[in-house]
Amino acid sequence: MLRRPSNHRFRPLRRDPVVISALIVAVCVTILGGCTKPAPPRTPQAPTKIRVAAATDLRSCLDALTDAFQVEHPSFDLLPTFGASGVLLTQLKSGLETDLYLSADIAYAHDLAAAGLAAEADVFESGQGRLVIWVRNESPIDVAKLGGEALLDMSVRRVAIANPVHAPYGRAAVAALDHLGLHDRLKEKLAIGESAAQAAQYVESGAAEVGILPMALAKGIRLSERGRFWVVPAEAHPPIRHGGAIHARAIDREATVAFRDFLLSPAGRSILARYGFEFPAVP
Amino acid sequence: MDVTAAWLTFRLASTTTLLLAAIGLPLAWWLAAPHGRGAGLRGLIEAVCTLPLVLPPTVAGFFLLVATAPQSVVGRFWAGLTGSTLPFTFSGILLAAVLMNLPYAIGPFTAAFAALDRKLVEASWCLGESRAATILRVVLPACWPGIVTGLVMTFAHVVGEFGVVLMVGGNIPGITRTLSVALYDDVQALDHASAARTATVLVAVALVALVIVQRLARQPLAKGTGR
Numbered sequence: 001m002l003r004r005p006s007n008h009r010f011r012p013l014r015r016d017p018v019v020i021s022a023l024i025v026a027v028c029v030t031i032l033g034g035c036t037k038p039a040p041p042r043t044p045q046a047p048t049k050i051r052v053a054a055a056t057d058l059r060s061c062l063d064a065l066t067d068a069f070q071v072e073h074p075s076f077d078l079l080p081t082f083g084a085s086g087v088l089l090t091q092l093k094s095g096l097e098t099d100l101y102l103s104a105d106i107a108y109a110h111d112l113a114a115a116g117l118a119a120e121a122d123v124f125e126s127g128q129g130r131l132v133i134w135v136r137n138e139s140p141i142d143v144a145k146l147g148g149e150a151l152l153d154m155s156v157r158r159v160a161i162a163n164p165v166h167a168p169y170g171r172a173a174v175a176a177l178d179h180l181g182l183h184d185r186l187k188e189k190l191a192i193g194e195s196a197a198q199a200a201q202y203v204e205s206g207a208a209e210v211g212i213l214p215m216a217l218a219k220g221i222r223l224s225e226r227g228r229f230w231v232v233p234a235e236a237h238p239p240i241r242h243g244g245a246i247h248a249r250a251i252d253r254e255a256t257v258a259f260r261d262f263l264l265s266p267a268g269r270s271i272l273a274r275y276g277f278e279f280p281a282v283p
Numbered sequence: 284m285d286v287t288a289a290w291l292t293f294r295l296a297s298t299t300t301l302l303l304a305a306i307g308l309p310l311a312w313w314l315a316a317p318h319g320r321g322a323g324l325r326g327l328i329e330a331v332c333t334l335p336l337v338l339p340p341t342v343a344g345f346f347l348l349v350a351t352a353p354q355s356v357v358g359r360f361w362a363g364l365t366g367s368t369l370p371f372t373f374s375g376i377l378l379a380a381v382l383m384n385l386p387y388a389i390g391p392f393t394a395a396f397a398a399l400d401r402k403l404v405e406a407s408w409c410l411g412e413s414r415a416a417t418i419l420r421v422v423l424p425a426c427w428p429g430i431v432t433g434l435v436m437t438f439a440h441v442v443g444e445f446g447v448v449l450m451v452g453g454n455i456p457g458i459t460r461t462l463s464v465a466l467y468d469d470v471q472a473l474d475h476a477s478a479a480r481t482a483t484v485l486v487a488v489a490l491v492a493l494v495i496v497q498r499l500a501r502q503p504l505a506k507g508t509g510r
Contacts, residue, residue, distance in 0.1 A: 081454050091453050095353050095368035197471040204473055222473040
């Protein structure tokens, strides 16, 4: 054959309209996307977003708090991001922008103020959290009767806790294990979650048989319908003093202060109390 | 499913793909050039571009976080330029995505350019075509399947990028919460239904990407053999 069949390889463009049209659409949408204004000017209709960096144990109760808050302030909305309190503090120090920091350990809020990212006067205490030992509904362990002994049950291969290095509930869990004299016996069985929420996910999914979790999560809608728990006595661990701070670079300070005030008001506290928070008189 | 996260993911993936096309194509052309000069440097650059493939994402994320912190050289330069910080912003995860996906773009690009018969380029020159015209009318059409493979792989991989985005971007709705991070967030919130929906979308994106790549792979690559 003298004639080459064709220089087909130079024409894949025409040959595959699917690929080409997909690419064209992608490019067009990208250009459109690039043109979108990152922050549209605020109109009275659009709610003011209060950015909240919150400890993971607040996941459930922050929804309830937001709903109640919006009854009084329909023009405000919350934009929460969750993480272990210590991890959030590190992120805030490396430039994470937020309006309000809600930590499971007030020491971190003071730490934020010490770093110059919040005024010391804007640090507040918001209540004390409690720790529970949690098992799934189908677990054979009678956690209410056994209490701390539940951790020694034969069926327990893994005990989920949050990372004590940067999660206040992880530290409390280790302290409670020490108090109950179980830490050395259970050391090998601990499954360390990145945050309290991850520890909850370990035990909720069945990967761990027992979890030592924040009561606020155990009382949340997800865990409360899937399991039961025993409240660890308060004297078993140092108090888990929740606290927060208004960020020095809060965009809408007025809105943030309004939410902070609601959080500390009797209405806010009654919601927090439903999730196991306590408000002992501060000495 | 989280529409904001989906839109953000799409914007991140397409911007990264465009940037990597702009950076990667010239770089790959240089890496694939046959002449011997600068071979050592070429090898080094190629290794650096491949590094993200073997580096644990957390390691890369940690270095990026340190390198772009407000106190760092890059961080100060960026703050002087734009007045904002890189970590926990869209620009920050975009930078991370571009760096982490270098191998997914450069690899197929370089392979396609290297497989191109040099004689075609030289013939084009001899026929009086300029360098630009040769690239547009000979090189790009002939290497098109490899280039699209690189672009599609990049896009798909950015959609799935997780460790680095979480580390450099945090988990901020609308700014750095991509679909992969939203999925992680859903699992943390024990919202399995939402997690399943997000995961399904991610599987679909991956599948579509692979179908496109396979379609292109079935076309004969320009190897310049059999004349």
